[in-house]
Ligand SMILES: Nc1ncnc2c1ncn2[C@@H]1O[C@H](COP(=O)(O)OP(=O)(O)OP(=O)(O)O)[C@@H](O)[C@H]1O
């Protein structure tokens with residue numbers, strides 16, 4: 001365990017880490033050196049092995065080979081417990097919080113606090129830490145009552161409370177609103193000012209440029225390069241990651257929109273909590289057109305698409321698809337008529353423990369060539385899966401792999417592949433590129449544009465304003481369930497959109513003309 | 519008007535008196551259920567469903583009787599029952615936690631195993647009266663009160679012990695460090711693991727504790743309630759415990775209420791029969807009540823997010839995604 005080395009400036013050194021899973025090598029002699037007190041960005045394509053490497057450092061995965069050095073000492077990390085003892089903390093992309101417990105209970109879990117009423121003895125220290133780092137959160141709130149941003153603060157508090165020196169964050173901004181993300185970056189700065197070391201996994205190159213001191217790029221399980229952030233740029237990073245130039249050039253051909261495919265008239269939808277989520281909303285999407293919906297998440301986007309997909313009852317108004325009223329049509333019938341749906345929450349549309357092949361037939365299993373009478377044609381299922389895996393470049397050991405084992409980007413690709421291959425007349429897509437690397441983002445943007453060129457009507461919901469603006473022919477801004485204004489590709493104005501997202505501006509023409517409550 | 523309703527009205531007063539007089543008997547009949555339920559609540563709070571309850575209880579009953587009869591000490595009998603119940607639960611723990619076998623399958627196997635072994639082991643004790651009886655505990659003043667003393671203060675130590683355990687286990691679960699740990703493991707083992715909690719150990723401990731409680735519950739039947747060994751004497755009590763755990767919403771304090779209610783139903787089954795109430799109807803009652811409670815509380819439970827532990831019946835492996 002001991003053997004000192006003159007590497008005091010290094011907080012962490014990973015040398016030649018190999019981690020294999022059945023059919024995949026997640027880490028293939030990966031190296032990483034992180035200096036004390038720096039923010040070190042870890043960059044790489046989906047499935048490059050970033051999360052796996054960090055799980056090795058945190059004791060969640062046992063490496064098959066390789067050395068781990070922490071603060072200048074060679075160590076063996078058997079479990080998260082060992083990692084915590086070494087001053088390492090990790091915040092996973094999927095937060096590891098007990099939803100039904102309070103913030104305090106989550107923070108003290110696993111610690112040798114006072115036996116009786118342990119959470120009470122922890123209160124003053126938690127409040128002090130929260131104060132010091134600007135982590136506002138009610139210590140007695142239950143986790144399920146908190147927003148994603150607040151939950152993340154609880155995760156940070158958990159690490160700080162244990163005296164973390166090296167904090168790993170896996171895609172910390174992917175679930176946050178732009179405002180929350182900015183706040184997080186400030187908090188990280190404050191932590192490094194106190195001497196903490198931060199390892200930060202992200203797909204957003206601007207964040208790397210903005211916040212990190214150095215950056216390591218991974219590809220196919222290997223570390224390709226470590227650079228000083230000040231001496232690199234977005235283009236070089238993207239190029240290193242993907243192994244080719246990422247141009248962010250979209251092949252947006254001119255398409256003359258056709259007939260309206262979707263018409264929504266004075267739609268009213270209620271949220272899970274029973275509150276109005278969509279209010280007297282009207283919109284129209286034509287064939288060969290992408291209508292983008294921008295807005296801070298939680299302003300009715302989810303309820304809107306779910307209502308159109310038939311997964312949520314409508315409390316008022318009408319949904320017309322290709323001229324026919326489908327307001328009361330069951331979801332299965334809407335699928336058959338040609339409505340495709342990619343929800344923002346992946347697991348709403350995929351079954352984690354089922355294989356890639358099985359997930360790929362969830363929509364067309366009842367029809368030939370897949371379904372024949374009561375049986376499935378195993379060969380057709382296999383061919384269907386293999387075709388999609390090839391055409392959409394889904395990286396998976398094989399078609400029998402449970403889909404939950406794939407990396408985030410590949411899960412998303414698989415979902416899009418299943419929906420697009422049905423060639424729907426209307427495609428509802430929410431957050432299509434959340435968690436995806438720049439290469440995959442580019443691919444998926446082009447796939448969506450191909451759908452548009454084919455003549456599909458696309459309704460795109462995105463929290464990422466850059467994405468919404470890049471893809472949309474028309475962009476509507478949603479605030480508290482109402483459309484505040486609409487822009488065409490030519491009239492998009494970042495400042496106005498921002499004001500509308502905050503509810504501070506409303507286009508006079510966007511006032512609902514009909515259905516105003518009497 | 520249906521016959522049984524007419525009969526019911528006619529005998530309303532008699533029924534009322536019968537019900538009140540049945541309270542002590544209900545408490546006695548509810549005691550093994552209470553032990554079992556407290557144990558199952560703990561096991562399920564750690565995320566492990568143990569359908570071997572019936573098997574563990576009957577093993578407790580037979581081994582408790584055997585030990586008490588051969589040593590002449592009721593206390594040793596109860597202790598043995600706890601050990602045997604714990605050992606039996608260990609089988610389930612190993613299968614469902616270490617081998618990650620389906621928990622339903624492993625629990626059912628345990629029940630069948632327990633019923634089989636107990637009937638084999640108990641052959642020699644059938645028909646023997648227990649020599650080492652548990653005496654009612656004399657409580658100064660209270661036990662001598664007229665009526666009230668008769669009704670509520672003539673129980674033996676095992677009854678009082680189970681009642682004392684209710685607040686103790688409630689307090690442990692909600693107000694102590696280990697209680698928070700236990701509940702966290704049942705809700706989100708990955709979260710607990712990431713903070714260095716030994717998920718496997720916590721689950722083993724909870725399941726074994728559940729088995730020990732089941733064993734004690736079973737031994738109450740053969741050492742105090744009967745007191746004798748009768749083959750198959752748990753008569754489905756283990757299954758009622760499984761339903762009771764749900765009825766109690768995985769909360770020790772509600773387990774007390776449920777156990778006496780269900781115990782009461784068991785007793786009234788016999789006492790109300792002469793008054794024209796079908797025992798089959800009463801037999802269904804525990805299960806109907808469970809469904810009713812689930813239905814009534816589901817809305818409130820969903821709002822406050824109480825209910826089944828989120829990770830109930832899911833095995834955990836650190837490297838698994
Ligand atoms: N527990 C596991 N079981 C099986 N395969 C796994 C497991 N964890 C990771 N893998 C595989 O290892 C590879 C690397 O995955 P990893 O999650 O480390 O990628 P990543 O760089 O974090 O990607 P993303 O940006 O999509 O999160 C992937 O092919 C993934 O399928």
Ligand SMILES: [Mg+2]
Nearest residue numbers: 050051170408
């Ligand atoms: Mg990852």
